[in-house]
Amino acid sequence: MRIGIVGVGGIGGHFGARLAERYAPEHEIVFVQRGEHLDAVREHGLRYATRDHESLVRPALATDDPAGVGRLGLAILCVKSRSLEPALESLRPCLDQNSLVLTALNGVDIARRCRMILPGQTVLPGCIYLSAHIESPGVVRQVGGAGKFFFGPEEGDVEKHRWIETLLAGAGIKAVLDADIRARLWEKYLFVGALATLTAATGLSIGQSVRDPQTRQQFTGLMREIMALASARGARLAEAKIAENLALAERIPPETRTSLQLDVETGKPAELDVFTEYVLDSSGELGLEAPIHREMFRSIKRKIGR
Template identity: 35%
Template sequence: MRIGVVGAGGVGGYFGARLAAAGHDVGFLVRGAQLTALRTTGIEIHSPRGNLHLTDVRASDDPDELGAHDVVLFAVKAYAIDGALPALQPLLGADGFVVSLQNGGVAPAERVAAAVGVERTVGGAAYISCHLRAPGVLEHHSPLAGMEIGELGGGSSARVEEFTERARDADIDAVAAPDIRTVLWQKLAFICGLAGATASSRHPIGEVRATEAGQRLLRGLVSEAAAVARADGAALADDFEDKTLGLLNRLDPGMRSSLYEDLAHGRVLELDSLHGEIVRRADALGLDVPVTRTVYAVLEPFARAAAAPA
């Protein structure tokens, strides 16, 4: 299978490298120092699932040079979507499709669909903690490395089943989801809890959840996101909030979110696509989300400063 990857950070780099190691023809659309590294020393992964170093990597900053692909993994950060969308058309083969793997609920996949067509867009949720530590070098932090993908309109399809099978053969825990919109909302609610609590407090999840105030913060963030999700049509279970809070309370106590990591290192934040998305949808639906709105207000100055031109 010929697979294109837009963005070779923690998500795209990991999944693309595993697929390439399994024998697929993978091309990475990257630029700058990352492109230089992939072309000279390749891509290296340090992982509890097994280290990997690929030295022969197909990479370019020109989508026309990479050519057409059967599947394109769209793995840029949510704030980089608009700038990367024009690259998708030249990367798609005649029957090719895009798997959108951003955080932010259903909004990123909807933006991709608006650019290439809903019939060429598959929604995706990535479950992995992996970060770019140096150009071409990825650090995978836990054995979790999976994705759920599905047709935006719901139901199953041969193309989704085929790609998930190929991904599983590459040691990726891939699942075909019959209701990807609900899956994407579930992930957004979980991330809003973890990311909002750790980034706003500047502490790992274990320290946040150790106090009653921290537990209230987590419940408020998760419950508000769940309320917006249900109002938007997501079929969340009645016990979704309790199960999600249970998961947050079982996470490794030292775990931080990528939002925390980006904040700590002065990088551009995905705040607008996470808590900002909840606030916008809540306003449109006439819902009150005071905890999420407060966390957004606390972090927004940092997001604005990080995004400002140097």
């Protein structure tokens, strides 16, 4: 089978390196990437480093133009949200009715956006608990996270996708086929979305945010606004998740900063569309109030000059 990894950054590097190390040449692993990172992978391969392991893999093909790749049996999307629609458009020639699209992006609305571009295509949304980044062109380093990847269909037969779990697990990826992936996506989003918005707006680290009484209260308020939105979207989250997430944030190294926060602070394009803006826009559509998100969004816009 030909498997395409679309976006070989931190998350895509994880999938690509594991799959290529285990399955090449049994399966044809293709990397879709751009820029200096692509050039380095073409010349030297992809080096993927964790705390206790380092691998160097060479894909069957590394390209910035999927049109010439041929049919993909499985496409794993790991691009940033802002690049999702262009990436999907570029994949059209590679997909047929039997191809599967697996997503590993931030956000709870990714599968719907995929189906808008690729109507009729089987799209399996997923979320991964992993922190990794491009350390230098051709090098991806994992710095945290358990690496668990939850995925599954939003409706229909779950078991027919069990082979994907087996495929990924065989490569050392901690894949879990989830019968209620919608709830799983919202559970992650509750934590990541609220913390990303809070830290990007205040400029505080995660440790400072959960230990300062005022920002701790704001974090709780942001989570409650997301819970209300999740409920309106048909995903019920347990009240206990608030306390669990506060405790989880306290266990993270206190100096840690979120990726959204770092992007805002360094002037890079930030994924506001899947975090703060998404909550505000969706809440507005459903007649819900999200005053803390609105206040935080004003602060973030001042920082980025919008």
